[in-house]
Amino acid sequence: MNKVDLRSDTITLPTKEMLDAIAGAELGDDVFQEDPTVNQLEDLAATKFNKEAALFVPSGTMANLVAVLSHCQRGDEVILGDQAHTFLYEAGGISAFGGVHSRQIPNQEDGTLLLEDIKKSIRKEDVHFPPTRLICLENTHNRCLGMPLSVDYTNSVTEIAKINSLSVHVDGARIFNAAVSLGVSVTELTENIDSVSFCLSKGLSAPAGSMLCGTKDFIEIARRNRKALGGGMRQAGVLAAAGLVALEKMTDRIIDDHKNARTLAEGISNINGISINLDRVKTNIIYFSLDHPKVDSALLLEEMAGKNIHFFELGPSWFRLVTHAGVSEGDVDDVVGEFERILS
Numbered sequence: 001m002n003k004v005d006l007r008s009d010t011i012t013l014p015t016k017e018m019l020d021a022i023a024g025a026e027l028g029d030d031v032f033q034e035d036p037t038v039n040q041l042e043d044l045a046a047t048k049f050n051k052e053a054a055l056f057v058p059s060g061t062m063a064n065l066v067a068v069l070s071h072c073q074r075g076d077e078v079i080l081g082d083q084a085h086t087f088l089y090e091a092g093g094i095s096a097f098g099g100v101h102s103r104q105i106p107n108q109e110d111g112t113l114l115l116e117d118i119k120k121s122i123r124k125e126d127v128h129f130p131p132t133r134l135i136c137l138e139n140t141h142n143r144c145l146g147m148p149l150s151v152d153y154t155n156s157v158t159e160i161a162k163i164n165s166l167s168v169h170v171d172g173a174r175i176f177n178a179a180v181s182l183g184v185s186v187t188e189l190t191e192n193i194d195s196v197s198f199c200l201s202k203g204l205s206a207p208a209g210s211m212l213c214g215t216k217d218f219i220e221i222a223r224r225n226r227k228a229l230g231g232g233m234r235q236a237g238v239l240a241a242a243g244l245v246a247l248e249k250m251t252d253r254i255i256d257d258h259k260n261a262r263t264l265a266e267g268i269s270n271i272n273g274i275s276i277n278l279d280r281v282k283t284n285i286i287y288f289s290l291d292h293p294k295v296d297s298a299l300l301l302e303e304m305a306g307k308n309i310h311f312f313e314l315g316p317s318w319f320r321l322v323t324h325a326g327v328s329e330g331d332v333d334d335v336v337g338e339f340e341r342i343l344s
């Protein structure tokens with residue numbers, strides 16, 4: 001059987017068009033801002049998000065780190081969700097390298113932070129407290145069932161930020177999934193926020209790279225921070241060439257990943273032992289839990305791996321399946337068939 005890798009959309013491989021673009025890319029030294037392909041990608045990203053400027057960085061993790069370092073000084077505080085990727089999965093970089101204090105508030109199941117919680121977490125001016133400087137959101141929210149945050153919700157947060165002179169950064173690793181799911185543009189989703197990062201290397205299938213978008217002044221600071229972190233790549237146009245194809249050609253196909261996720265979720269929803277909230281399947285990420293009289297987590301994963309189907313258990317008996325360009329409709333049917341076989 002075909003390998004069906006549902007562990008993450010980060011495993012997507014570059015398309016033939018990307019490989020051709022890489023081979024033909026015009027190159028220069030990007031630390032001197034002389035790589036025409038990187039410059040073109042940065043211009044395109046800024047235009048697509050209607051921001052003044054953009055910066056190409058090696059990864060989503062570095063994009064978020066650079067963003068936080070560029071908004072905050074050492075000793076400042078950032079408000080973010082307790083399920084945020086930046087809090088859980090980025091090696092604590094914002095505190096390790098930036099000396100930035102994190103204030104985690106509970107993420108709701110839909111990926112939001114309660115507005116009341118945000119308001120209550122903003123520090124008063126007091127010598128005892130780290131000054132609150134930034135609020136971080138994540139859209140779509142990876143740990144919170146891949147849920148998209150709406151334009152209205154995002155604007156409610158930016159409104160609070162504005163009143164309190166704070167900035168807002170959105171970890172938009174999968175912001176195109178959010179836009180497709182909500183039927184809005186990425187510009188609408190990010191209109192009032194100060195900075196947004198997004199990944200070229202997930203649903204958009206580029207081999208590496210993320211973008212950070214914001215004002216010209218912000219991106220100037222971010223460029224210095226990227227250099228300080230060792231993220232100034234010289235002939236980075238080899239990667240940016242694939243990123244251009246990703247941004248120009250791959251955003252429209254994300255809807256297929258959402259359709260496949262829905263088919264997969266519906267297909268397994270009635271299988272003995274599986275619990276899944278279909279109302280919360282909005283993008284390319286599905287979570288389900290397992291409670292079966294004969295099959296435990298280890299056995300399920302082993303049986304599936306035996307059929308070359310791979311996915312992660314992210315908590316006890318709690319699993320994640322991610323659809324992407326490497327997963328076809330036929331693969332989805334095969335996976336549902338295997339769940340039925342193992343759990344019936």
Ligand SMILES: Cc1ncc(COP(=O)(O)O)c(C=O)c1O
Nearest residue numbers: 059060061062085138142171173
């Ligand atoms: C929401 C979110 N933000 C950031 C990242 C980090 O991206 P990268 O793996 O490119 O560092 C990920 C990676 O999966 C993610 O899911």
